[in-house]
Structure formats: C-alpha cells, structure tokens
Amino acid sequence: MASEIRRKTPEEYLRECQAEEEATAASSKAHLKIFLGYASGVGKSFRMLDEARRRRERGQDVVIGAMQPQVPAEVEPLLRKLEVVPLKGVGGAAAIDVDALIQRHPAVCIIDGLAYDNPTGSRNPTRWQDVKDLLEAGINVVASINIQYVDELREKVEAITGKHVDQTVPLSFIQSADEVEIVDAPPEAPMERSAEAQVEIQKREERLSKLRELALVVTADIVDHQLNDYLERHAIKQHFGAHERILVCITPRANMQEMMEIAQIIARRFHGDLIVAYVRQPNISPEDQAALDARLAIANAAAAHIEILEGNDPAEAILAFARSRGITQLFVGHSQRTGLARLKGSPLDKLIWEGHGIDVCVFPQ
Amino acid sequence: MTEQRRGKLKIFMGYAAGVGKTYKMLEEAQDLKASGADIVIGYFEPHGRKETIARTEGLEIVPRRAVQYRDSLFEEMDTEAILARHPQVCVVDEFPHTNVPGSERSKRWEDVEVLLAAGIDVLTTMNIQHLESLNDHVWQISGIRVRETIPDWVVQQADDVVMVDLTPRALLNRLQRGVVYERQKAEIALQNFFREQTLVALRELALRQAAHEVEQRLGDEQTRSQIPDSASAGLRKRHKILVLITAEPKTAMVIRRAKRVSDFLGAECFAVSVQPTGDLSGLDAADREATERHLNFARNLHIETRILEGDDVASTLVDFGRRNQVTQIFLTRPRRRAWSPALSRDTAQRVLSLAKDMLIVIVSDREPVAQ
Numbered sequence: 001m002a003s004e005i006r007r008k009t010p011e012e013y014l015r016e017c018q019a020e021e022e023a024t025a026a027s028s029k030a031h032l033k034i035f036l037g038y039a040s041g042v043g044k045s046f047r048m049l050d051e052a053r054r055r056r057e058r059g060q061d062v063v064i065g066a067m068q069p070q071v072p073a074e075v076e077p078l079l080r081k082l083e084v085v086p087l088k089g090v091g092g093a094a095a096i097d098v099d100a101l102i103q104r105h106p107a108v109c110i111i112d113g114l115a116y117d118n119p120t121g122s123r124n125p126t127r128w129q130d131v132k133d134l135l136e137a138g139i140n141v142v143a144s145i146n147i148q149y150v151d152e153l154r155e156k157v158e159a160i161t162g163k164h165v166d167q168t169v170p171l172s173f174i175q176s177a178d179e180v181e182i183v184d185a186p187p188e189a190p191m192e193r194s195a196e197a198q199v200e201i202q203k204r205e206e207r208l209s210k211l212r213e214l215a216l217v218v219t220a221d222i223v224d225h226q227l228n229d230y231l232e233r234h235a236i237k238q239h240f241g242a243h244e245r246i247l248v249c250i251t252p253r254a255n256m257q258e259m260m261e262i263a264q265i266i267a268r269r270f271h272g273d274l275i276v277a278y279v280r281q282p283n284i285s286p287e288d289q290a291a292l293d294a295r296l297a298i299a300n301a302a303a304a305h306i307e308i309l310e311g312n313d314p315a316e317a318i319l320a321f322a323r324s325r326g327i328t329q330l331f332v333g334h335s336q337r338t339g340l341a342r343l344k345g346s347p348l349d350k351l352i353w354e355g356h357g358i359d360v361c362v363f364p365q
Numbered sequence: 366m367t368e369q370r371r372g373k374l375k376i377f378m379g380y381a382a383g384v385g386k387t388y389k390m391l392e393e394a395q396d397l398k399a400s401g402a403d404i405v406i407g408y409f410e411p412h413g414r415k416e417t418i419a420r421t422e423g424l425e426i427v428p429r430r431a432v433q434y435r436d437s438l439f440e441e442m443d444t445e446a447i448l449a450r451h452p453q454v455c456v457v458d459e460f461p462h463t464n465v466p467g468s469e470r471s472k473r474w475e476d477v478e479v480l481l482a483a484g485i486d487v488l489t490t491m492n493i494q495h496l497e498s499l500n501d502h503v504w505q506i507s508g509i510r511v512r513e514t515i516p517d518w519v520v521q522q523a524d525d526v527v528m529v530d531l532t533p534r535a536l537l538n539r540l541q542r543g544v545v546y547e548r549q550k551a552e553i554a555l556q557n558f559f560r561e562q563t564l565v566a567l568r569e570l571a572l573r574q575a576a577h578e579v580e581q582r583l584g585d586e587q588t589r590s591q592i593p594d595s596a597s598a599g600l601r602k603r604h605k606i607l608v609l610i611t612a613e614p615k616t617a618m619v620i621r622r623a624k625r626v627s628d629f630l631g632a633e634c635f636a637v638s639v640q641p642t643g644d645l646s647g648l649d650a651a652d653r654e655a656t657e658r659h660l661n662f663a664r665n666l667h668i669e670t671r672i673l674e675g676d677d678v679a680s681t682l683v684d685f686g687r688r689n690q691v692t693q694i695f696l697t698r699p700r701r702r703a704w705s706p707a708l709s710r711d712t713a714q715r716v717l718s719l720a721k722d723m724l725i726v727i728v729s730d731r732e733p734v735a736q
Contacts, residue, residue: 212579
C-alpha cells in the first residue's frame with residue numbers, strides 16, 4: 001500500500017503525461033485548439049497568430065485557412081510571415097477552401113472565426129463542419145471564436161446585447177476540442193468627457209462585462225467537463241470541489257421554499273449546479289405523499305433538476321449519490337427527533353459524519 | 366489640498382507558474398509606455414527566462430533594496446524609493462510574496478497598498494492558489510497547504526482581475542521544451558501542482574474566481590435584477606453569518622468558508638468566541654494562543670470579532686445569533702459520531718438541537734484527493 005501512496009516524482013508524472021498524450025495522439029483524429037473571447041478586440045487573433053508564429057519557429061508547417069476580413073494593426077506583421085490559403089468565393093460570398101487545404105496538407109491550419117455560414121453550394125453548410133473535415137483529414141486546427149456565437153448561449157447573449165445572432169457554432173463542437181483557452185481582458189473604456197457619452201460608455205462596459213463573465217463561466221464549465229472525463233477515465237472516485245454543486249434533499253416536512261431560495265442564490269452566485277433529490281419511501285402515508293408532491297412542485301417550478309433515489313437507508317442513498325456527483329453542499333432539514341430517539345443517531349448525524357468534503361446545511365423545517 | 370486619488374490596481378491572475386502572467390503584465394507595461402505613461406518596474410522576478418526578460422527592455426527599473434537577515438542578504442522591493450520616484454504606474458511581480466523579516470512591512474501586498482495609497486497605479490501578478498478563502502480547496506486539490514496567502518478583500522479592491530489562461534497541456538509542453546525555466550519548474554514540481562488533473566482543477570478554480578470578480582464589479586443593482594423572482598425575496602432578506610471561533614485547528618477552515626459564502630451572498634459576517642470570563646484569561650496557554658490566532662485571522666479577513674461571556678458555548682452562541690438576526694451559523698464538524706448522553710456536550714450537536722429555527726452549516730473537513 002505504501003508504494004501506492006508514495007508521491008510520484010515530477011519525472012514520473014512527466015513520463016505518464018507524455019505516454020498518455022502519445023496514446024491519444026496516435027488513436028484519435030487531429031488536434032483541435034480553440035481560442036475563446038467574449039468580444040471582438042480582446043486579442044484572440046493576436047494570441048492565435050502568435051501561437052502560429054511560435055509553432056512555425058519550432059519547425060511546424062503552419063498555414064492560414066481563414067482570417068477575419070479586418071485584422072487589427074498589431075496582427076499584420078504576424079500575418080505577413082505566414083502562408084495563406086485564400087478563401088474560395090462562391091457567388092459573392094466566401095468559404096474556406098477545404099479541398100485546397102487538404103491537398104496542401106499542412107501540419108497546422110489557422111482558422112480565425114469559426115462562426116460562419118457557408119454560401120449555398122459549398123461543401124458544408126457551416127465553417128465549423130469544414131473544420132471537422134480538416135481534422136478528419138489529419139490536419140491540426142487552431143481556431144478562434146467569440147462567445148457570442150455559441151448556439152446554446154444565443155438567448156443569454158441576445159438578452160445582454162439586444163442583438164440577434166444568426167451564425168452560430170454548437171457548444172458540443174467547442175467541448176470536443178482538445179484544448180480551449182480563454183483570451184481575457186477588461187473592456188477598454190474609450191476616452192470621452194461628455195456626460196451623455198459617459199452613460200453610453202457605461203452601458204457598453206456593462207454589456208461587455210456580462211459577456212466576459214459568461215465567457216469565463218463557459219470556459220470553466222468546459223474545463224470541469226474535461227476534469228470529470230479525466231477522473232472517470234482514471235477511475236478516481238473523489239472530486240476536487242472546484243465547482244460548487246448543491247444537493248437539496250426533499251422530505252415531507254422540508255421548508256422547500258427557503259431551501260430553494262437560498263440554493264438558487266448560492267448556485268447563481270457561485271455559478272454552481274443545483275440538484276434536487278428525494279429518496280423514495282415504501283409505505284409512505286397519503287399525507288406525506290401529498291406533502292412531498294407539493295415540495296416537488298416547488299422544485300419543478302424552479303426548473304430544478306430532480307433525482308429520485310432508491311435505498312433502504314435514506315442517508316446512505318443520499319451520500320452515495322452526492323459522492324458520485326461531486327456534491328459540495330448538502331441542504332437538509334433539521335432533525336425531528338428528540339429525547340430517546342436521538343440516542344440511536346439520526347440520518348442527519350450520518351450525513352454530517354460521513355459526508356467527507358461536503359458541507360451540510362441544516363435548514364429550519 | 367484635495368484628497369489623494371488612490372492608484373488603480375490590476376491583477377494578472379493565473380493558476381500555475383509558467384502560464385505567462387509576468388509576460389502579459391510586461392506586455393501591458395510596454396503598451397502603456399508606448400502611449401506615454403510614466404512607468405517603472407518596482408519588482409521583477411526574471412527567473413532567467415529570455416522571452417520575458419526581453420519584455421522589460423526600455424522600462425525603467427527601481428533598484429531593489431538589500432535587507433540583512435541573520436547572515437544573509439536578501440533583495441526586496443524598495444517601496445520608499447518607488448514613492449520618492451513617484452511614477453504614474455509601477456509593475457510589481459509576485460503579489461503574494463512574504464518579505465524577509467526585518468522589512469518595513471511583512472507582505473508585498475502591504476507594500477502595494479502603500480503605493481496605491483500614494484496614488485500610484487500598480488500592475489501585479491498572482492496565482493489563484495494564494496487566495497485566502499480558497500486555501501482549503503487548494504489543499505483538497507493538490508495536497509498543498511499554501512502558506513503565502515492574500516486576503517480576499519485585497520483582491521476585491523483591485524480595479525481589474527485579468528485571467529491569464531494557458532491550457533495545462535500547453536503548460537506541460539512548455540515544461541518539456543524547457544521554455545519554463547528551471548526555478549519555475551522546480552517550483553511547480555516541488556509544490557506538486559504538476560499533475561495534469563491538479564492543473565486542470567486549479568485552472569477551473571481560477572476561471573470561476575475570475576468570473577466572480579467580473580460579476581462583483583458589475584455592481585449589486587445589476588446582479589440583483591438577474592436573479593429569478595422567487596429567489597430575489599431571499600436576497601432582500603439580508604443574510605447574516607455567524608462563525609464560532611475556538612482553539613480547534615479546523616476553525617481556520619470554517620472562517621474561510623464562512624467568509625467566502627458571505628462574500629458571495631453579499632452577507633455580513635461575524636465571528637465570536639465564547640468564554641466564561643468574557644476574555645481569554647481562562648484558557649491554558651496553548652488554547653489561548655490558538656484562539657487569539659483565529660480571532661486575528663478573522664480580523665485580517667475583515668470579519669468583525671467579539672468574545673462573548675457565557676458558560677455554555679452553544680446556548681450563548683444561539684442567543685447572540687437570535688438577538689442579532691443571524692440567519693446562518695457556521696460550525697466545524699463534531700468530533701464524535703453519534704448522540705449519546707456523554708457526547709451531547711459536543712457544541713455542534715447542542716447548537717443543532719437548540720437552534721432548529723436557524724440555518725446551521727456544518728463545514729466538512731476537506732482532505733486531498735487521493736491520486
């Protein structure tokens with residue numbers, strides 16, 4: 001046992017990492033890296049092209065498959081040093097030239113801007129599908145995208161910006177990338193003195209800050225996803241607790257309203273997850289069933305994710321579920337037991353005692 | 366004379382040595398200089414890395430100050446010299462650094478406070494693992510107790526926190542290629558922050574914190590309006606959090622957690638110790654020292670503290686909570702398992718049975734993930 005617990009040396013870790021990386025490289029398609037930003041002008045193009053430059057200096061064969069129609073001034077010198085495979089015009093509009101790229105077959109292809117619909121008559125309806133073709137052909141891709149063009153975020157983005165978004169990329173495609181890196185920068189405030197302009201600037205800054213927050217949270221979620229994959233692949237049962245996950249346990253007497261209110265605030269403020277669960281009870285009285293149903297209705301109204309657990313020992317069922325999901329906070333009601341019944345130890349005692357790494361929040365009933 | 370304008374603080378936040386915080390900071394310094402700002406480097410840790418050193422070219426450096434400690438000479442940032450030079454902007458690497466004993470101030474972030482108070486803007490760097498309220502999370506993720514920490518309020522005061530991101534794979538590649546210089550490599554390896562999953566988890570922490578920092582700066586009005594209706598009533602009801610301070614080592618963990626939750630909820634946070642004498646004189650030396658240390662720790666995190674007079678810890682705590690409209694009480698986990706008459710003196714158990722009308726949070730021990 002002792003040798004298993006022993007900390008590995010950095011060299012051993014390094015070797016493991018390398019072996020794993022080589023294994024994945026050999027077994028799967030080409031590598032996709034995405035730079036994610038929350039607005040244009042945060043420096044995605046620069047970061048991406050700077051990476052292209054560095055890769056080229058290391059001897060990799062890099063070409064540019066697509067650039068934004070307008071590039072910032074600081075990007076131009078980088079651009080001049082790289083080979084460009086021009087876009088292909090189809091009836092006035094343009095798409096990346098997948099055939100030419102596959103024929104040229106570079107080690108790495110740069111795609112600035114993933115969210116474009118291709119003109120009709122193109123190989124694929126959208127650019128991200130073109131990128132999939134490049135990956136399948138064995139070409140590594142480094143791409144950039146603005147968070148505003150992620151399909152699943154459309155509603156949130158439109159609520160912030162008030163602008164309709166029509167060309168988007170599915171989140172699953174971004175999640176499928178081997179690496180996603182965020183390009184973060186505070187919104188730049190233009191110099192302006194008139195009070196009227198100040199108000200406009202402030203509104204703009206607010207919009208940009210909300211988009212920035214969204215981009216950071218989405219990236220964190222993607223990272224969390226990757227981390228869980230890793231833990232699963234390596235059969236690691238424990239969780240890191242980097243992401244707050246709240247489990248609200250319903251009982252017939254739980255003060256659901258208050259629990260849900262606080263759970264929602266905490267979930268929102270911590271950008272965490274919220275799950276509601278109850279343990280199915282045999283021989284439940286009609287009164288208790290009705291009380292339970294009323295509480296489930298509250299959870300439903302809050303659009304919470306509800307899990308029904310099975311098990312003879314409710315505390316055990318909750319703990320097993322909580323551990324499997326990496327729950328960090330457990331919301332339960334105060335114990336009803338008094339007097340002698342306490343001597344046996346309540347389910348609450350068990351949750352408190354055995355919930356390693358899980359805070360137990362005990363609510364008034 | 367008008368009041369001195371406070372300088373602006375910008376923090377470049379990363380999750381490990383080698384992600385490029387200093388590089389990014391120096392890039393910004395160069396941009397500022399190019400646009401005409403009077404900027405100096407107050408402290409820069411070159412680590413022998415060429416590309417980063419190249420970014421200091423043309424920037425004025427205020428020489429460090431030699432500090433004698435025991436038989437050795439150490440070099441620290443010369444805060445007084447920077448104040449005398451009084452630039453518009455000062456670049457200060459390694460925000461969480463602890464100064465050598467005998468320095469004017471014990472922490473570099475305190476030096477930075479002095480610069481800010483003098484109206485100097487500061488650019489600085491830090492890793493997420495040095496944020497005080499995340500200390501137990503970092504311990505859980507990496508098995509490392511980080512000693513050099515920065516109280517959250519110091520970071521909250523920053524005008525901007527910028528996430529410097531790099532994927533762990535790219536970071537590991539840098540290590541392999543030797544781009545990340547020896548000292549940093551040693552640092553990462555030594556601290557065991559080296560495993561890919563550890564790096565991934567720290568990165569997630571950093572991203573979430575950066576998102577929180579952005580939201581915090583959006584202002585209360587803004588965030589309030591985004592909260593669903595059913596939840597906004599709960600927010601309007603002000604939350605007040607009470608933490609019990611004892612001599613027990615786990616107290617520090619509960620303080621951190623309570624502070625983090627109260628910061629995120631926008632709640633008030635108090636910490637109290639309950640003593641029969643109303644002061645610490647009744648405790649033996651070891652317990653007095655530990656309790657005093659925990660009270661100081663809470664104060665350093667800007668938590669209001671008090672010592673309550675009472676023979677019974679649980680009932681004194683709950684009474685105080687009721688009188689002060691406390692909505693949540695944070696406690697450490699009881700030391701023993703089940704109820705029994707002999708064990709019913711356990712504070713957590715007693716508070717749970719006395720305060721069935723309050724939200725009681727039992728903070729769990731966080732242990733490192735076995736890997």
